[in-house]
Amino acid sequence: MELEVLELEGDTLRLLVRGAHTPFVNALRRIMIAEVPCMAVEVVSIVENSSVLDDEVLAHRIGLVPLKMDPRIIEEEPDKVVRLELVAEAKGETITVYSGDMKSDSPDVAPLYPNIPIVKLAPGQRIYLIAKARLGTGSEHARWQPVSVAAHKYLPVIRVDVSRCTLCGKCIEICPKKIFDRTDSALKVRNVLACTLCKDCVDVCPLDPPAIDVSWEEGSYVMYVESTGVLPPDFILKQATKVLERKLEEFESKLKEVLAGGEA
Numbered sequence: 262m263e264l265e266v267l268e269l270e271g272d273t274l275r276l277l278v279r280g281a282h283t284p285f286v287n288a289l290r291r292i293m294i295a296e297v298p299c300m301a302v303e304v305v306s307i308v309e310n311s312s313v314l315d316d317e318v319l320a321h322r323i324g325l326v327p328l329k330m331d332p333r334i335i336e337e338e339p340d341k342v343v344r345l346e347l348v349a350e351a352k353g354e355t356i357t358v359y360s361g362d363m364k365s366d367s368p369d370v371a372p373l374y375p376n377i378p379i380v381k382l383a384p385g386q387r388i389y390l391i392a393k394a395r396l397g398t399g400s401e402h403a404r405w406q407p408v409s410v411a412a413h414k415y416l417p418v419i420r421v422d423v424s425r426c427t428l429c430g431k432c433i434e435i436c437p438k439k440i441f442d443r444t445d446s447a448l449k450v451r452n453v454l455a456c457t458l459c460k461d462c463v464d465v466c467p468l469d470p471p472a473i474d475v476s477w478e479e480g481s482y483v484m485y486v487e488s489t490g491v492l493p494p495d496f497i498l499k500q501a502t503k504v505l506e507r508k509l510e511e512f513e514s515k516l517k518e519v520l521a522g523g524e525a
């Protein structure tokens with residue numbers, strides 16, 4: 262298997278994988294979505310709420326605030342519970358309460374974005390609530406999902422029969438990803454990785470058979486991971502490999518047990 266990092270910047274990771282099988286790449290994708298843990302609020306205790314929002318709606322909004330976290334919590338403190346307190350009161354004028362007003366009792370966990378509006382308070386209104394966050398996974402609820410996108414596609418292969426291509430330019434016009442360029446003498450493929458394999462360029466080619474062919478490289482994939490920001494995307498992928506490894510180890514150990522039982 263060969264890996265090449267195409268992009269690792271901010272919350273996004275693009276990885277070229279060669280020599281893998283679809284079920285393997287798909288297993289990692291699904292684990293990133295549903296089984297890599299991150300912190301989110303589980304319980305909200307509303308002590309006081311005179312805002313226009315019902316307690317349930319307020320709690321729901323708090324639960325969906327993404328929390329950035331120290332990745333070491335996953336291995337070192339998997340049972341950690343973090344308390345976030347929110348106290349706000351409008352005195353002279355209407356105010357907006359933001360996610361950044363939630364005060365965490367741990368420097369390792371805090372709202373990812375401080376500017377998510379939670380509720381507006383009119384003069385005289387007040388809220389006081391205590392939220393408790395813990396590690397969880399996307400399989401429990403989407404608020405514990407650390408990725409907004411985890412996807413892969415086959416590695417595209419585009420071949421142009423330059424001896425037959427008339428340089429009519431129809432494929433250049435129709436390509437939604439602007440993959441092609443035309444020089445005086447040839448059609449050039451610029452950025453094959455951006456190709457979506459839609460095959461519009463093949464369909465539009467007036468030649469029969471078309472002078473262009475779009476296919477993909479067997480066993481090669483472009484993986485795309487976009488973190489919600491709560492954990493780095495490369496860390497999320499590494500965690501997914503650990504989860505998969507643990508599952509295989511468990512499977513192997515159970516298999517040994519049942520096979521040994523059969524022999525007894």
Ligand code: SF4
Nearest residue numbers: 436456457459460462
């Ligand atoms: S398959 Fe679609 S995206 Fe790819 S080169 Fe052809 S038109 Fe462009």
Ligand code: SF4
Nearest residue numbers: 426427429430432466
């Ligand atoms: S549509 Fe066909 S003939 Fe026209 S430029 Fe593209 S490959 Fe060449």
